[in-house]
Amino acid sequence: MVSIGNIEIPDFPLLLAPMEDVSDPPFRALCKKQGCDLMYTEFISVEGLVRDADKSVQKLDIFDYERPIGIQIFGSDEKHMRKAAEIVEEAQPEILDINYGCPVKKVVNKMAGAGILQDVDRMVALTKAIVESTDLPVTVKTRLGWDENTKYVVDVAERLQDVGIKAISIHGRTRKQMYKGEADWSLIGQIKENPRMHIPVFGNGDIDSPEKAVEYKNRYGVDGVMIGRASIGNPWIFREIKHYIQTGTIHRPPSIEERVEAAREHLQFSLEWKGERLGVVEMRRHYTNYFKGLPGIRAFRQKLVTEYDPDTLMEILDDLKVHYMDADVLA
Structure with a gap:
């Protein structure tokens, strides 16, 4: 110790x-x-x-x-x-x-x-x-x-x-x-x-x-x-x-499900701790990092950083997960 x-x-x-x-x-x-x-x-x-x-x-x-x-x-x-x-x-x-x-x-x-x-x-x-x-x-x-x-x-x-x-x-x-x-x-x-x-x-x-x-x-x-x-x-x-x-081995990278779940948890806690407006706005800097490297992520990211409604943001995250799972993208 x-x-x-x-x-x-x-x-x-x-x-x-x-x-x-x-x-x-x-x-x-x-x-x-x-x-x-x-x-x-x-x-x-x-x-x-x-x-x-x-x-x-x-x-x-x-x-x-x-x-x-x-x-x-x-x-x-x-x-x-x-x-x-x-x-x-x-x-x-x-x-x-x-x-x-x-x-x-x-x-x-x-x-x-x-x-x-x-x-x-x-x-x-x-x-x-x-x-x-x-x-x-x-x-x-x-x-x-x-x-x-x-x-x-x-x-x-x-x-x-x-x-x-x-x-x-x-x-x-x-x-x-x-x-x-x-x-x-x-x-x-x-x-x-x-x-x-x-x-x-x-x-x-x-x-x-x-x-x-x-x-x-x-x-x-x-x-x-x-x-x-x-x-x-x-x-x-x-x-x-x-x-x-x-x-001595490399852990598998986080899956699409894990990335989305982390973003959802982060957003939910931010809303609870900071209040709705700050929770939404200050979360925006994090989306790029959670989904870095995913092909075609720009369209989803644009929605995530311009939307103000928490429920809609959660829906966008769910759509993102479905899209990349259907596309069989390995994150």
């Missing part, structure tokens, strides 16, 4: 990365069903929590079947970070995670997310303050550094461990890279080789297949992998990786 403080998860766990507008409860439910071991909420603004903003507070929603789960926060003001930690604790997750990796300009400009990589001393002091303000295990998600000249993550990981974090997840790019280029896991491997490190180290970046997950596990010795973009519209990646680890 892998231990994060007093939380135990299976050996070589598969983690769902916190993704804004993606890793909400409807999407997390699908990933959990497919074998994800540890999930995180979308990142939550501490300023929003302190102000009791509806959008931020709603992101605290967690469900028992999701456990263990981490709530992720971002911010730069120590007083507000401490207060947010208290608010998060009341929501009763297993883990509190700090986002030091988001590269988005509006976050970075406030010295939050990856912005704090420009001031490592402040990053360590802020982490220490949060660890001291909660009984929850505190974990960190970060990047290699601000740019090519500041890739100090090996030292940063050790310093963060010294102030009390219980695990660290590292995206193998700098802030300057955003999501471009290939993720570099060599420094993640160096952290695992550091004899002073004793907390779990999870690697993130470019894990998009079972083969790559196992290759990086063996090459870099990480305790687990965190999967982000490759899971969007593809929650089956978790079961596929686990199957490959256990058997």
Whole structure:
């Protein structure tokens, strides 16, 4: 087992990365069903929590079947970070995670997310303050550094461990890279080789297949992998990786029925959690991914992203299933 403080998860766990507008409860439910071991909420603004903003507070929603789960926060003001930690604790997750990796300009400009990589001393002091303000295990998600000249993550990981974090997840790019280029896991491997490190180290970046997950596990010795973009519209990646680890063989791809059923479940939960209008509109980004690669899908996709009536959307999904099953298309 892998231990994060007093939380135990299976050996070589598969983690769902916190993704804004993606890793909400409807999407997390699908990933959990497919074998994800540890999930995180979308990142939550501490300023929003302190102000009791509806959008931020709603992101605290967690469900028992999701456990263990981490709530992720971002911010730069120590007083507000401490207060947010208290608010998060009341929501009763297993883990509190700090986002030091988001590269988005509006976050970075406030010295939050990856912005704090420009001031490592402040990053360590802020982490220490949060660890001291909660009984929850505190974990960190970060990047290699601000740019090519500041890739100090090996030292940063050790310093963060010294102030009390219980695990660290590292995206193998700098802030300057955003999501471009290939993720570099060599420094993640160096952290695992550091004899002073004793907390779990999870690697993130470019894990998009079972083969790559196992290759990086063996090459870099990480305790687990965190999967982000490759899971969007593809929650089956978790079961596929686990199957490959256990058997050395490739799991069959999801069938048409499984794809449609996942889209239906996702839509239904979105309607229940977000309300009809938001549930319909925010689901649109996912249809392309669920049905990616199907020949002639464009006509169905156009209907799915322009229709507002939930019942009609369900009918379109049923028609899509019948169409591709009749055409004997292997998904």
